[in-house]
Amino acid sequence: MLDFFVKYPRLGRLFDMLLPLLATLAALGVGAIMLQLLGANPVTAYGALLQGAFGSQNALADTIVRATPLLLVALGICIAFRAGVINIGGEGQLVAGAILGTLVGLMFPEAPGIVIVPLALVAGFIGGAIWGGIPGLLKAYYNVNEILSTIMLNIIAVQGMNYLLRQPMIDPAQAQLASRIPQTARLAQAFDLPRWIPTRLHLGALIAVILAFVVYIFLWRTTIGYRIRAVGLNPDASRYAGINVKRNIVLALLLSGAFAGLAGAVQVYGVHHRMFTDGSLAGFTGSAGFNGIVVALFGKLNPIGAIPAAFIFGALIVGANSLQRAMQVPAALITALNGLVVVFVVSSDYFSRRLARNRRTGAETPAAPPKSTLPPALSIEGEASQ
Amino acid sequence: MENAQLIAVLASIILQASPLIIAVCGEILTERSGVVNLSLDGTMLMAAMTAFVVGLKTDNIWLGFAAAAVIGAIFAAIVALGSIRLGQSQVAVGFVLALLGDDLSAFLGQNYTRMRGVSVPHYGIPVLKDIPVVGPILFDHDVVVYFAMALIVVTWWWLNRTQPGLKLRGSGERPTAAFARGVDVNRLRYLYTILGGALVGIAGAAFSLDVKIGWSDGHIRGTGWIALAIVIFGGWSPIRGAFGALLFGATKALATVLQRAFPEVSVVAFNSIPWILMILVLLAVGSDYTERFINAMPRGWQRPLRRVLRVSPPMALGTPFHEG
Numbered sequence: 262m263l264d265f266f267v268k269y270p271r272l273g274r275l276f277d278m279l280l281p282l283l284a285t286l287a288a289l290g291v292g293a294i295m296l297q298l299l300g301a302n303p304v305t306a307y308g309a310l311l312q313g314a315f316g317s318q319n320a321l322a323d324t325i326v327r328a329t330p331l332l333l334v335a336l337g338i339c340i341a342f343r344a345g346v347i348n349i350g351g352e353g354q355l356v357a358g359a360i361l362g363t364l365v366g367l368m369f370p371e372a373p374g375i376v377i378v379p380l381a382l383v384a385g386f387i388g389g390a391i392w393g394g395i396p397g398l399l400k401a402y403y404n405v406n407e408i409l410s411t412i413m414l415n416i417i418a419v420q421g422m423n424y425l426l427r428q429p430m431i432d433p434a435q436a437q438l439a440s441r442i443p444q445t446a447r448l449a450q451a452f453d454l455p456r457w458i459p460t461r462l463h464l465g466a467l468i469a470v471i472l473a474f475v476v477y478i479f480l481w482r483t484t485i486g487y488r489i490r491a492v493g494l495n496p497d498a499s500r501y502a503g504i505n506v507k508r509n510i511v512l513a514l515l516l517s518g519a520f521a522g523l524a525g526a527v528q529v530y531g532v533h534h535r536m537f538t539d540g541s542l543a544g545f546t547g548s549a550g551f552n553g554i555v556v557a558l559f560g561k562l563n564p565i566g567a568i569p570a571a572f573i574f575g576a577l578i579v580g581a582n583s584l585q586r587a588m589q590v591p592a593a594l595i596t597a598l599n600g601l602v603v604v605f606v607v608s609s610d611y612f613s614r615r616l617a618r619n620r621r622t623g624a625e626t627p628a629a630p631p632k633s634t635l636p637p638a639l640s641i642e643g644e645a646s647q
Numbered sequence: 648m649e650n651a652q653l654i655a656v657l658a659s660i661i662l663q664a665s666p667l668i669i670a671v672c673g674e675i676l677t678e679r680s681g682v683v684n685l686s687l688d689g690t691m692l693m694a695a696m697t698a699f700v701v702g703l704k705t706d707n708i709w710l711g712f713a714a715a716a717v718i719g720a721i722f723a724a725i726v727a728l729g730s731i732r733l734g735q736s737q738v739a740v741g742f743v744l745a746l747l748g749d750d751l752s753a754f755l756g757q758n759y760t761r762m763r764g765v766s767v768p769h770y771g772i773p774v775l776k777d778i779p780v781v782g783p784i785l786f787d788h789d790v791v792v793y794f795a796m797a798l799i800v801v802t803w804w805w806l807n808r809t810q811p812g813l814k815l816r817g818s819g820e821r822p823t824a825a826f827a828r829g830v831d832v833n834r835l836r837y838l839y840t841i842l843g844g845a846l847v848g849i850a851g852a853a854f855s856l857d858v859k860i861g862w863s864d865g866h867i868r869g870t871g872w873i874a875l876a877i878v879i880f881g882g883w884s885p886i887r888g889a890f891g892a893l894l895f896g897a898t899k900a901l902a903t904v905l906q907r908a909f910p911e912v913s914v915v916a917f918n919s920i921p922w923i924l925m926i927l928v929l930l931a932v933g934s935d936y937t938e939r940f941i942n943a944m945p946r947g948w949q950r951p952l953r954r955v956l957r958v959s960p961p962m963a964l965g966t967p968f969h970e971g
Contacts, residue, residue, distance in 0.1 A: 347738055349742070399926070399929075399930060402934075403929075403930045403933045403934040403935075404933030404934070405926065405929045405930055405933050406879050406929065408685075408875070409875070409876045409879060409925075409926075409929060410926055410929070412872045412875075412876065413876070413922045413923075413925060413926050414926075416869070416919075416922050417919050417922050417923065420915040420918050420919045421915065421919075423915065424913055424914075424915035428913070551746060552746075554742065555743065555746065558739050558743070594754050597747070597750045597751050597754045599750065600743070600746055600747030600750045600751065601747070
């Protein structure tokens, strides 16, 4: 089959572009078998899924609202992974940003929204930057593995969030009650992000898309972005070229966290209008901090590519919820379906790279596996190769 | 009375740390061969769920353990295949599998949550368990704990005192040199990734069948990440890793004790202690100041101090190897 595309390079390139889509379809095919085994008709099931994700104005809006935090987190992940650092702390950074952003709104309830909302979003950005900057500093100056420190900071963030929302930041009304639901007071109506009435679609989605282009320009059209990518591609060569590797690692993780933090603030001001907890991080984040990584990989670590990737994931989540309601299939099937899509897309990457290689050399099956599209320094220990 | 309490706490630390030790030893074997299996969290959840369900259906814990080992091996095989054959980023494949395992275990195990299942029977080693103090702490447990203890020794011995262990380390440190010496690097990496994965699977089963009996959604979520942290903390050595697992369990126990002693301080502060401590230790182990401190010491002390205070990963960890 590969021969065929080598002969017709134009078709091959088309195949390349369609590959993530084909992989998604293949995953849905496997999902269909699972649905069949559960005794549900796959055709009606997928019909319900599509209907739920795109079927109406409201459905489409919900899909985009779901995709917004995913996209924002994914943008940060693109920066970090391009610098060769693996940021798994999206969940904690998102919560840190949400808390700092909420604080701004709670402290100045009387202030005009036009002042507070941008301030709160910046506060979210800063909150995430702090929570992402810590592992950056630890990695750059003390060789602490960033996978570990980000995971641990996630866990510390849960503890901090639960404490803040149960004690100092709790809604004064809740503090009076015996139930003491751990959540803050609802933020002033004036602070709600502008919405496209009657749907739930809010301004955050637009901000995220604009930022995707900003991040693209940042990474590929500015000197700082170039340095970050150079560090990811080859830290040693970068060091000899006079690039301050440590500073760029810190910067990459800081920015990565900042985008996750912004996602947190956007969730507060656009969707929930308060901060709450169910005891776990996922209760507030909806696992956006983790799924954002998947979205970034799905978009091949390209901020522009992350836009459709986030959209597809948002659609899967929203569509799956309505599928669950319509067909009484377990919610867990849906998350499993998401996972399948990811596995298929990631592995489809192999074919597209093999294809590219065959096109270049015109040769049949290469001896060595083709190189990954990810930066080579994206191994668990960037410093190991010294 | 005080002493009896202390002994009980120490014994429970040993028990709690055992599955973690098994997982850490498995991952050490994998990483020393040069492959990072980041899927531990998902693998352990899947294995715990599978072991519980198989144990429940067949009424046989050993089949449960076997099934868990197979699940662990399959997950690891995917990581190995993805990275060695397909040239994917090990980190990406492992991370995706970690999420998939979490979701899949919740999905497949949803009909078995909060049920009473089988569990590993208690078995105190005769004679040894009657030694005062040491006996009840070390030898009055069940087979999972003994397996973990044996595994520490066997893994250490295999890595450092046998020829296959030398080849294993070679393929993780200098794959080209090992290859030139006739070692089939990629085959070894397949082998140890899958073997390590099977051990991680057994660790998952050790939770659901022994240490934290039963199954519920997200039963032991987060444990896999802790195991990965301990591998690095332990400097890729089974003995240090086991020490790390015990230390982690001890700080958790200590946090509980402190919390009772100081009820006015928020729970949060104590719950965070193990994690903050772990970051601080990693910080100390990796910092340049530690190196300066070691260099300031008398010559004879430098080597042992460096062995205790510094860790360095296998040099070829996470980098693919291509023949020729």
